[in-house]
Amino acid sequence: MKTFTQPGDFPLTDTWSYLNAANVALMPMSATRVMTDWQTDVAQNGSNNFNDHAEDTAFDGLREQGAKLFGCRQEDIAGGSSCSELLGSLAWAIMPQQHENVVSTSIAFPSTVYPFTRVSHHTGCEIRLAQGNNGYTSFDEIVKNIDHNTSIVSISHAEYTGGQLYDLTALAEVAHAHGALLIVDATQSAGAIPIDAPSTGADAIIAGGYKWLCGPFGAAVMYLAPHLQNTLEPGFVGFRSHKDMWDLSPERLDYPETAKRFESSTMAFGCIKGLEKSIEYLTKIGITQIYNHNIGLADRLIEGLSSLDVEVVSPLNLSERTSIVTCKVRGHDPLEVVRSLKERHVVAHKRQDFLRFSPHVYNNEADVDRAVSELRLLLTTGR
Ligand SMILES: Cc1ncc(COP(=O)(O)O)c(C=O)c1O
Numbered sequence: 001m002k003t004f005t006q007p008g009d010f011p012l013t014d015t016w017s018y019l020n021a022a023n024v025a026l027m028p029m030s031a032t033r034v035m036t037d038w039q040t041d042v043a044q045n046g047s048n049n050f051n052d053h054a055e056d057t058a059f060d061g062l063r064e065q066g067a068k069l070f071g072c073r074q075e076d077i078a079g080g081s082s083c084s085e086l087l088g089s090l091a092w093a094i095m096p097q098q099h100e101n102v103v104s105t106s107i108a109f110p111s112t113v114y115p116f117t118r119v120s121h122h123t124g125c126e127i128r129l130a131q132g133n134n135g136y137t138s139f140d141e142i143v144k145n146i147d148h149n150t151s152i153v154s155i156s157h158a159e160y161t162g163g164q165l166y167d168l169t170a171l172a173e174v175a176h177a178h179g180a181l182l183i184v185d186a187t188q189s190a191g192a193i194p195i196d197a198p199s200t201g202a203d204a205i206i207a208g209g210y211k212w213l214c215g216p217f218g219a220a221v222m223y224l225a226p227h228l229q230n231t232l233e234p235g236f237v238g239f240r241s242h243k244d245m246w247d248l249s250p251e252r253l254d255y256p257e258t259a260k261r262f263e264s265s266t267m268a269f270g271c272i273k274g275l276e277k278s279i280e281y282l283t284k285i286g287i288t289q290i291y292n293h294n295i296g297l298a299d300r301l302i303e304g305l306s307s308l309d310v311e312v313v314s315p316l317n318l319s320e321r322t323s324i325v326t327c328k329v330r331g332h333d334p335l336e337v338v339r340s341l342k343e344r345h346v347v348a349h350k351r352q353d354f355l356r357f358s359p360h361v362y363n364n365e366a367d368v369d370r371a372v373s374e375l376r377l378l379l380t381t382g383r
Contacts, residue, residue, distance in 0.1 A: 001296060001365055004285045010362040016345040017367035019301075022160060022188060022324050022358035023349045025214045027274070028281045035216055035274030042270075050269070056245055058269045059260070062221060065279040069190060069213075069287070070197035070205060070223045075258040078222045079272050083187050083208035084111045085236070086222045087154075089262055090183060090204055091115035092235020096125035096151035103145045103153045103180075107132035109160045112185040116154055125151065134313045135162030135326060135352065142166075143174050150180040157195070157205075158188035161351045162314040163324025163358070165193065172201030181228075187211055190221075191279070192294055192360060193322060194287045197223040204228065212360060214282060215275035218268045224259035238265030282361065290361045294323035297359040297368050301325045304372030308379055313354060326356040329379070337378065344374045 005013075010026045012018055018026060042050050059079045066077035080086040092115075096102055102116040106129040113127065120127050128150075130142040137159070146153060153175040158165045168184060175182040181203040186195060190205075191212035197205050205223040209215030224232075233255070239245060241264045243256040255261035282290060295318075302312055302325055310327040329337055334350040341348055348357045348371065357371060 002289075002293070003364060004289065004293065005362050009281075013362050013367070016347060017363070017370045018347045019357040019359050019363060019367060019371055020347045020349050021192070021212055021214075021360035022163070022356060023211070025211050025360055026362055027214050027216060027278055031215065031274045031277035031281060034277040035270045038270035038273050052246060055266075055269070059263055059272060061276040062219075062272050062279075063260075065276050065283065066221045066223070068283045069221070069279050070195055071199070072197045072223055073226075075229070075260075076197070076223050076226065078224060078259040078262040079275075080220045080222060080262065081218055081267050081271075083185060083206050083220045084115065086206045086220055086262060087111065087183070087185065088115040088118070089235040089264070090206075090232070091119045093232040094152060094181065095119055095123060095235075098124035100149050100151040101126040101128050101145075101147075103128045103130065103142065103150055104155060105130045105132050105137040105142065105159070107135055107137055107159050107161060108154075108156045109185070109187070111187070112154055112156045116152065132159075135159055135354070136164050136313070136315060139166070139170065142171070146174055146178050146180065148178050150175070150178050152181050152183055154183045154185070156185045156188060157190075158186075158193065158322045158324065160188050160324075161354065161356070162326045163188070163322035164315050165189065165320050165322050167319070168195075168200035168202050172203075176201065188324070189322065191282050191287065191290070193291055198225070209271070209275040209278070213275060213278055214360070215278040216271045218271035219275035221275065221279070222259065222262060224262065229259055229261070230255075230257040232261075234262050234264065236264050240265050285361065293361060294359055295321065297363055297365070298323040298325050300365060300368045301357055301359065301372065304368065305375075308372070308376055310355070310375075310379075323360070324356060324358045326351065326354045328353065329355050332379065337375070340378050341371070341374055346371045346374050
C-alpha cells in the first residue's frame with residue numbers, strides 16, 4: 001500500500017495506531033507550525049505584522065484551498081470558527097417560517113439539526129427527522145419527509161456513528177424539485193471523500209476543521225452556491241460583514257456579494273491559517289487518492305473484524321461507505337474496550353453503543369492489523 005505522508009508529518013503514528021479521525025484527526029506538523037507561528041507572532045509583535053491589510057486578507061488562503069477542496073470558485077468559499085457557527089448563521093439567514101419544515105435524520109449529529117431547532121423555537125417551523133436505525137437511514141425514508149412545504153434539507157454527508165454516506169446529487173434533485181435548499185454538513189466527509197460542490201447541486205456545504213480535514217479546532221470552511229451569495233442576509237454579523245471591513249461606519253451595512261458575507265468578525269485567525277495549510281496538505285496528495293487509501297484500510301479492518309465476535313453495522317456497499325467502520329462488540333461495554341485499546345496505544349472511539357474506528361491518510365495496514373490483533377486478544381483473553 002502506498003504511503004502518502006512523510007516521516008515526521010504525524011509523529012504520533014510512530015508509536016500509536018490512531019484510528020480516530022471521525023472524532024479528532026491528527027494534524028500535519030506543517031499546519032501545526034503555521035498556526036503556532038501566527039499566534040506567537042501576534043503575541044510578541046501585536047499588529048506590527050498582523051496589520052489592517054493582513055487582517056483584511058486573513059481568509060484569502062483558505063478561500064484558495066477551499067476552492068481546490070470543493071472544486072469551486074474562491075468567491076464561493078467562506079471561513080468561520082466552527083461548523084455549528086456557519087450553520088447557525090445560515091439557519092437564521094433562511095429562517096424557515098411556521099408553515100415550513102426542515103428535514104434531517106434522527107441519527108444526524110446534533111450540530112446538523114440544532115441550528116434549525118433554534119430557529120423553529122422562534123418561527124414555529126417544523127423539524128422533521130427521517131427515522132434511522134443502528135446509524136443508518138434509508139434514502140427513501142428521507143425523501144418521504146420532503147414535501148412542498150420543505151424549506152431546507154439539512155443532511156450530514158456522512159453520518160457520524162456508522163459513516164453512512166448519502167448521494168448529494170440525488171438529494172439535491174429531490175430537494176430542489178420541492179423548492180427546498182440542500183444544506184450539507186460535510187464535517188465527516190470533507191478531506192476524505194471527493195466533493196465537487198457545484199456538480200452536486202448542494203446549496204451550501206460546511207465542514208469543521210478538526211476531523212477529516214486534519215486541521216485545528218476553531219476553524220471551519222463553507223461552500224455557498226452562487227445563487228445565494230447576494231440574496232441571503234447572514235444570521236450573525238459583525239464589523240467584518242461589510243464589503244469593505246475598514247469602512248467602519250455603523251450607519252451602513254453593505255454585504256460582499258460573495259460567500260465572504262458570512263465572515264463576520266475577528267476570530268482565532270491562526271486556526272484559519274492552520275486549516276488552510278492542512279487542506280493544502282490533503283489536496284496536494286489528492287482527495288481521491290486519500291479516499292482509495294482509506295477505503296483500502298477500512299476493507300482490511302472489516303475483514304479482520306469478521307474473524308472476531310463483533311457485528312459491523314456500517315454500510316458495506318461502496319456507494320454508501322466511508323472509512324468509518326463501526327461495530328457492536330458482543331458482551332462488552334464499548335467504553336471499556338476503548339479504554340483497554342488505548343492502553344495498548346490503539347485509539348478508537350465509542351459512539352452510541354458501538355465501537356468506531358476511523359482510519360485516515362496517516363494510517364497504514366500495520367495500524368489496522370494491530371487494532372484487530374489487540375482487539376482479538378482483549379476479547380479472547382480479557383487482557
Ligand atoms: C457531522 C458533524 N457535524 C458537526 C460536528 C461538530 O461541529 P463543530 O464542532 O464544528 O460545530 C461533528 C462532531 O462530531 C459532526 O460529527
